[in-house]
Amino acid sequence: MIFFENTLITVISLSTPLVIAVIGETISEKSGVINLSAEGTIMICALFGFIFGYISDVATLGFLFAMFLGAGIAVFISYCDIKLRMDQIAVGFVLTILLSHLSNYLGQDYVRLNGPMITKIQIPLLSKIPFMGNVLFNHSFITYLSILLIPSAWFFLNKTTIGLSIRSAGENPLAASSRGIDVKKMRFLGTIIGGSLLGLAGATFSLYTKYGWSEGHTTNYGWIILAIAIFGGWNPYRAAVGAYSFGLLQVLAIKAQSVTLALSQILPLLPFPIMIFVLIFIQYINTKDGKYVPRVIVSLIAGNQPKALGEKLPEEIK
Amino acid sequence: MKIQIKNLSKSFGNLKANKNINLSLDSGIHALLGENGAGKSTFVKIISGQLTPDSGEIIINGENINLGSAKDSIKNGIGLLNQDPLDFSNLSILESFLVGINEKKPFRKIENIKQKILGLFKNYGIEIELSSKTNSLSIGERQQIELIRLLYNGAKLIILDEPTSAFSLEQKKRVFETLKKLSNEGIIIIFVSHKLDEIFEICETGSILKSGELIENITKPFNSKKILSTMFENTEFHKSEQKYTERVNKFSIIISKSDLFNDYKSDLVHEYTFGSVIGIAGLQGSSNDKLIKNVFSNEFSKTRIIKQFGDPLKIENYYYMPADRLERGLFKDLNLLEHYALSISAKKTFLDWKIIKQTAIDKINKFNIKSNLNNSLSELSGGNQQRVMLSLMPDLESVLLLEQPTRGLDYNSANKIWEMILERKKQDIAILFSSTDMDEIWEYSDIIFSVSGNKIMDISYKNNLTKEKIIKFVSGLV
Structure with missing residues (x-):
């Protein structure tokens, strides 16, 4: 039981940045914008979050700055998307390459330094509940934030007017605009919220789960969260499940090191074939033969890809 | 208000x-x-x-x-x-x-x-x-x-x-x-x-x-x-009353059972003379378009057209014109000249622009396409796009498969398109077209297939039909 409890605690805290990032990416994609720079954004925000935390010795400042930086990068992406009508994929790729190399270069002086620590906050009363109390209510504030983020993002997208407007812009920009919705503003908003969450996720790596800075500190996490966003079918809850499952495999891998080395090397790789199979399966559901797949499974796995995801804004929207 | x-x-x-x-x-x-x-x-x-x-x-x-x-x-x-x-x-x-x-x-x-x-x-x-x-x-x-x-x-x-x-x-x-x-x-x-x-x-x-x-x-x-x-002021308003000579050769259409969701026991064989116009009538959402497409693609269907004499038909003998002009029929960002290049030199390694240009100019004049050779297709009006599709028809003796050939065109443009299609009666084996406009079906077809939903309700020569009957058939009332 203790083993189980410990594993869950580690999974929840280790998955914190993944959850934050994948929800950010989901919100951005719901507005129709793929933030393909996730890999680069997370990396550079991890560096600058750490630098700010290190200089000021206040972790919160590091988190805040990383959010601003992530939002700033999102502003640039939005400018390319809305004003210049450039291809989102091209912009994202170039940004990723640029930002990840830039962070390696700028981060040389900050390798293996000690920055500020963030402490765990036990929530009074709740943390006294046996088992659940330890698993859920004995974490750092950033982990609480990531947990709260899941239902809030769902609520924001599905139950608020702005969320609905953002989704409508991502589904059919022309229709949304003909109903008087400022599509450009909605896309901008979605991208900014998404970008700032990616930034926050970056700082969470360097100030919490993968404490410190080294070259290629967050390599590949950006690509992973892009895949989890698809896996999550653009639904915050499912995206979170994806992020936690990924975290679980990683934790199991670490624990397996003491048992067998082979297993500890295979487990971290497992998400990738699983991801590919799920994507193939989603594709299969959409084909003719897919109708034999039970409804329950379809509704669990198939996602609501925003119709206008990744598309340039129509010329009619000036 | x-x-x-x-x-x-x-x-x-x-x-x-x-x-x-x-x-x-x-x-x-x-x-x-x-x-x-x-x-x-x-x-x-x-x-x-x-x-x-x-x-x-x-x-x-x-x-x-x-x-x-x-x-x-x-x-x-x-x-x-x-x-x-x-x-x-x-x-x-x-x-x-x-x-x-x-x-x-x-x-x-x-x-x-x-x-x-x-x-x-x-x-x-x-x-x-x-x-x-x-x-x-x-x-x-x-x-x-x-x-x-x-x-x-x-x-x-x-x-x-x-x-x-x-x-x-x-x-x-x-x-x-x-x-x-x-x-x-x-x-x-x-x-x-x-x-x-x-x-x-x-x-x-x-x-x-x-x-x-x-x-x-x-x-x-x-x-x-x-x-x-x-x-249509200033635009000439004539309907061709050309008589087309009856041709002797015959072809047959074998409609596969799997394409017909009805009670017929075996595959159906129908014989018609060369140059027949076959109208496939159906309401929006019925599978009249699908029937046209099926003849073209082996993938989904075994429906075949067979000549009674001479060489069997090859894939080159079919010309299929989809209803979505810009989505499936043409390349919206390629210009007119490139379209002709694609259709003329499909099997050659190098493009001979001289010949292509000459053909393109001929076709543009012949089909009355109002556009420059350098205009991309998305810049053309619907009527002109449709004429471009028609001008890409092969010169071979063909089976034309036209999916809603006048969809979204006004009266005058539609008439011109039909003049061009009927021109082909002299040389082609068969002209199949689908339409949801019963007037169009009635006006131009020799033989009419009435489709309701997935079913072929009736196949008859026009002489044995009335417009009211067709409307009944396509609405599923027998």
């Missing part, structure tokens, strides 16, 4: 899409007529706030409205029902209703909104769950819901931009009833169409646009001859 439109003008580059249009309406169903490219869509888009005019004003109940703002147009009671439903396939119907209304209020009472929508649904006889997703509905249903949504938004003036092209007969009837009811309740309706029969059926007044100008206002009773001659 009273709407006055004064001196509205809009140009795109050199093209004057709207020139000093004046119009004043206070009730009834008003038709907006004109051939393709006459400026109807521009006019409609300006009124609904999607386009900003270069000059002019729109006055509603004595007050000027902000031009070029969709929000302002909606606020002033103007609603536009688009040609293709402008909705959100991944949202539920309720959510789709909520997009863009009263969005400034932080809290909306969803329950009240639901009741109001359901009330409207009941009033206009719509039985659809509010929680169902938009992409599970047919296009007709989606258009109906869009219409209700406009009402819900408080529209006092509803503009319908060629709404019926996607409707089945049944749906059309229902929408027309709704429109009449609305008109009686005092809502102004502007009905854009080039189907005269529809306009005669429901409109009381109308105006005719030609090259961006409003040239005539008309009122009931309408005179169709006069309207046509005004619409």
Whole structure:
């Protein structure tokens, strides 16, 4: 039981940045914008979050700055998307390459330094509940934030007017605009919220789960969260499940090191074939033969890809 | 409500899409007529706030409205029902209703909104769950819901931009009833169409646009001859009465059982003479288009066309023309010359631009395509695009498979297209075309297949049929 409890605690805290990032990416994609720079954004925000935390010795400042930086990068992406009508994929790729190399270069002086620590906050009363109390209510504030983020993002997208407007812009920009919705503003908003969450996720790596800075500190996490966003079918809850499952495999891998080395090397790789199979399966559901797949499974796995995801804004929207 | 439109003008580059249009309406169903490219869509888009005019004003109940703002147009009671439903396939119907209304209020009472929508649904006889997703509905249903949504938004003036092209007969009837009811309740309706029969059926007044100008206002009773001659003034108006010589050779169509969802026991064989025009009639949403496509692709079907003598038909002998011109028929970003290059030198390693250019110029003249060789296809009008598709027909003796060859074209363009198609009767084996327009089927076919849903209801020579019979067959009444 203790083993189980410990594993869950580690999974929840280790998955914190993944959850934050994948929800950010989901919100951005719901507005129709793929933030393909996730890999680069997370990396550079991890560096600058750490630098700010290190200089000021206040972790919160590091988190805040990383959010601003992530939002700033999102502003640039939005400018390319809305004003210049450039291809989102091209912009994202170039940004990723640029930002990840830039962070390696700028981060040389900050390798293996000690920055500020963030402490765990036990929530009074709740943390006294046996088992659940330890698993859920004995974490750092950033982990609480990531947990709260899941239902809030769902609520924001599905139950608020702005969320609905953002989704409508991502589904059919022309229709949304003909109903008087400022599509450009909605896309901008979605991208900014998404970008700032990616930034926050970056700082969470360097100030919490993968404490410190080294070259290629967050390599590949950006690509992973892009895949989890698809896996999550653009639904915050499912995206979170994806992020936690990924975290679980990683934790199991670490624990397996003491048992067998082979297993500890295979487990971290497992998400990738699983991801590919799920994507193939989603594709299969959409084909003719897919109708034999039970409804329950379809509704669990198939996602609501925003119709206008990744598309340039129509010329009619000036 | 009273709407006055004064001196509205809009140009795109050199093209004057709207020139000093004046119009004043206070009730009834008003038709907006004109051939393709006459400026109807521009006019409609300006009124609904999607386009900003270069000059002019729109006055509603004595007050000027902000031009070029969709929000302002909606606020002033103007609603536009688009040609293709402008909705959100991944949202539920309720959510789709909520997009863009009263969005400034932080809290909306969803329950009240639901009741109001359901009330409207009941009033206009719509039985659809509010929680169902938009992409599970047919296009007709989606258009109906869009219409209700406009009402819900408080529209006092509803503009319908060629709404019926996607409707089945049944749906059309229902929408027309709704429109009449609305008109009686005092809502102004502007009905854009080039189907005269529809306009005669429901409109009381109308105006005719030609090259961006409003040239005539008309009122009931309408005179169709006069309207046509005004619409197509200066354009010659002749229908070819050419007689085509009967040809002797015969071919057979073997319709595979798997394509026919009916009670016939075995595959069907039919024999016709060369050069027959076979019209496949069906309502919107029936599989008449699919039948055409099936003949072309081996993948889904075993339906075959076989010559009785001579070499068997090869894939080169088929020419398939899809209904979606820009999506499946042509390459919208390639220019005209490149299209000919693709069709002429498909099997050669290097392109011979001299020959290609020569052929292209010949074809452009022969098929009367109004365009430069360097224009990309998306810049051409619908009629010209259709002529380009026809001009790409191979010179071989072929089987032409034409999916809705005149879809979305006005009367005059459609006539010209048909002249070109009938020209091929002399050389081709068979011409198969599908259409949802029964007049077109009746006018041009020698043999008529009537399709209802997935079923072929009847196959007969035209001589043994009447138009009423076909309509019965395609509606599924035997």
